Amino acid sequence: MRYFKVIMLFVFILGLVLGGFACQTAQLSSPQAKLEVIPAETFLSPALIRKPVAFKGSGFAPKEMITVEMVLPAGLKMKGITEGEDVGIAVGTTDENGAFSTAMQPTATLNWFFQVGWTPLLRPNFKEARPIPPGVYTINATGLDSERVGTATLKIVPPPKKK
Amino acid sequence: MRKKCLIFLSIVLSVCFSIAIFSSPSCAKEVSYLSLADYTGPIAGLNVPADMGLEDYIKEINAKGGVDGIKIKFIGIDTRYDVARAVSAYKRYRRTKRLLMVNSISTGIGKAVARLIEKDKRLQIVPGDGEFQAHLQRTFIWGPAYQDAFAASMDWVMADWKAKGKAGAPVVGYMSWDNPFGRELLRGGKEYAEKLGIKLLPPEFFPPGTLKHDVYLTRLAKAGAHYIHAGGVDPTPTNVIRDAYALGLTKKIQMICGYWGPTALGIGVHAKALEGSVITSFYQRGTDAIKNKVPTDLWKKYRGSLDKYNEAYGMGMSWGMSYVAGLKFALKAVGYDKLKADDMYNAYQNITGLDKHGIQGPCAYSPTSRRGSLEVKTYRVENGKIVPITGWRKAPDAVSLHKF
Numbered sequence: 001m002r003y004f005k006v007i008m009l010f011v012f013i014l015g016l017v018l019g020g021f022a023c024q025t026a027q028l029s030s031p032q033a034k035l036e037v038i039p040a041e042t043f044l045s046p047a048l049i050r051k052p053v054a055f056k057g058s059g060f061a062p063k064e065m066i067t068v069e070m071v072l073p074a075g076l077k078m079k080g081i082t083e084g085e086d087v088g089i090a091v092g093t094t095d096e097n098g099a100f101s102t103a104m105q106p107t108a109t110l111n112w113f114f115q116v117g118w119t120p121l122l123r124p125n126f127k128e129a130r131p132i133p134p135g136v137y138t139i140n141a142t143g144l145d146s147e148r149v150g151t152a153t154l155k156i157v158p159p160p161k162k163k
Numbered sequence: 164m165r166k167k168c169l170i171f172l173s174i175v176l177s178v179c180f181s182i183a184i185f186s187s188p189s190c191a192k193e194v195s196y197l198s199l200a201d202y203t204g205p206i207a208g209l210n211v212p213a214d215m216g217l218e219d220y221i222k223e224i225n226a227k228g229g230v231d232g233i234k235i236k237f238i239g240i241d242t243r244y245d246v247a248r249a250v251s252a253y254k255r256y257r258r259t260k261r262l263l264m265v266n267s268i269s270t271g272i273g274k275a276v277a278r279l280i281e282k283d284k285r286l287q288i289v290p291g292d293g294e295f296q297a298h299l300q301r302t303f304i305w306g307p308a309y310q311d312a313f314a315a316s317m318d319w320v321m322a323d324w325k326a327k328g329k330a331g332a333p334v335v336g337y338m339s340w341d342n343p344f345g346r347e348l349l350r351g352g353k354e355y356a357e358k359l360g361i362k363l364l365p366p367e368f369f370p371p372g373t374l375k376h377d378v379y380l381t382r383l384a385k386a387g388a389h390y391i392h393a394g395g396v397d398p399t400p401t402n403v404i405r406d407a408y409a410l411g412l413t414k415k416i417q418m419i420c421g422y423w424g425p426t427a428l429g430i431g432v433h434a435k436a437l438e439g440s441v442i443t444s445f446y447q448r449g450t451d452a453i454k455n456k457v458p459t460d461l462w463k464k465y466r467g468s469l470d471k472y473n474e475a476y477g478m479g480m481s482w483g484m485s486y487v488a489g490l491k492f493a494l495k496a497v498g499y500d501k502l503k504a505d506d507m508y509n510a511y512q513n514i515t516g517l518d519k520h521g522i523q524g525p526c527a528y529s530p531t532s533r534r535g536s537l538e539v540k541t542y543r544v545e546n547g548k549i550v551p552i553t554g555w556r557k558a559p560d561a562v563s564l565h566k567f
Binding site for chain 2: 065068069079080081085086087088089090091104105107108111112117118122123124142144145
């Protein structure tokens with residue numbers, strides 16, 4: 001009888017944990033949020049200020065705010081960011097169909113791709129710049145009401161060699 | 164077998180018990196303050212000392228046992244003045260238990276985060292955008308609105324003009340950053356100047372980071388400006404006046420600034436060029452700030468010598484004073500266990516008249532006011548020091564003159 005009670009207790013706790021997990025998964029996966037990074041591959045150059053990396057998404061809730069974040073690989077130190085933290089690189093708002101498009105603002109490109117310093121004249125200081133290394137970076141777009149997440153990648157390649 | 168089962172059962176119960184204990188409110192009584200700040204970006208020069216003041220004030224409160232035994236946790240995030248980073252940081256911290264307030268360092272960040280603040284039934288403070296007074300929500304401003312302080316500047320201009328024995332009204336030029344902040348002062352400020360009969364020249368807007376301001380200054384001078392308002396956040400106004408000085412314009416044109424005009428930061432670099440410039444501020448500046456023992460004693464205790472003291476430190480302390488007063492009110496109303504962010508929002512509407520120890524005017528937050536204070540004081544740069552030339556006076560309500 002005692003064994004039966006212990007087993008029932010175990011099953012009950014397990015049920016609670018799995019139930020909670022299932023609810024969370026269901027919330028996150030329905031419907032499927034999608035994200036596209038444009039372009040999906042690029043190299044760092046000042047041209048990104050004029051023609052920045054852009055993002056398109058769908059499958060989010062209507063009229064919700066979206067935060068687009070770059071997941072920093074372990075060991076990559078970034079000015080102003082605590083290790084293990086993702087860095088926000090763009091914001092957007094979805095339309096009535098749950099779709100959005102947005103692009104990185106110049107401050108975001110300068111701060112997070114080039115990691116520039118700033119002069120007292122409020123100009124970016126490229127002498128202090130520490131551009132992020134080439135690699136494949138995970139990009140997440142999260143709906144701030146629905147908490148749906150769309151994921152894509154951005155590949156940063158080394159700049160072409162000067163001839 | 165029975166023994167094993169009992170061991171297993173006791174482990175399960177211990178884990179459950181531990182979780183219950185650690186999540187219980189009696190474990191660590193703490194409330195949080197989130198600063199979406201700029202520590203390494205373009206306006207770090209003013210934000211760093213301001214958050215130092217806030218952080219030291221919180222340290223002092225905590226060292227004395229907190230507010231009714233409740234400690235305040237300061238969370239400072241370096242957004243580098245970037246909206247995307249600020250929104251992402253808010254997402255990260257918005258579920259923090261008893262996160263009672265968010266301070267957004269720029270108008271742009273404040274406007275982006277405001278939607279989430281409304282949804283989360285929280286409270287936010289932002290610099291000085293009059294729109295938050297025009298449309299009352301959960302966003303409060305640090306002092307009078309930008310346009311109110313600009314209107315007070317125009318009052319000073321008229322008084323100065325008359326004191327010089329001149330008839331009629333002067334011609335005033337306006338130049339500032341080409342962004343929403345740069346334009347905000349004129350949304351109500353323009354109407355106020357016109358009401359006084361002042362001829363406001365077409366404004367000159369320039370991008371933040373402009374190296375030289377000669378073109379804009381020359382255009383305003385040629386148009387007959389007697390006074391020029393140098394906008395932007397210090398060191399921009401300092402650099403505008405530096406250029407006006409180099410062009411010889413400061414001999415015949417009076418340069419004036421709003422509340423982000425020169426602080427110790429600008430004076431330290433261009434004291435000679437700034438000589439005679441006039442600043443209208445909602446927080447104590449220059450010699451006034453140095454004489455006020457409330458902020459300077461705290462600085463000396465936590466930071467040492469006053470050599471690097473910046474007036475923005477006092478403004479940061481003032482944020483802390485409002486927070487502590489709001490927390491006391493909220494705790495009295497609902498107690499710690501039931502305390503939610505919404506209670507702090509209600510509390511902030513009930514700390515009207517809170518004394519800020521001379522750092523700025525008394526708190527003006529109320530159910531119908533989002534202004535941190537109503538008073539401004541006018542200063543002039545004299546002999547390389549910022550000295551007061553008026554007492555505290557109520558800034559006109561310029562927000563109500565504009566249709567938002």
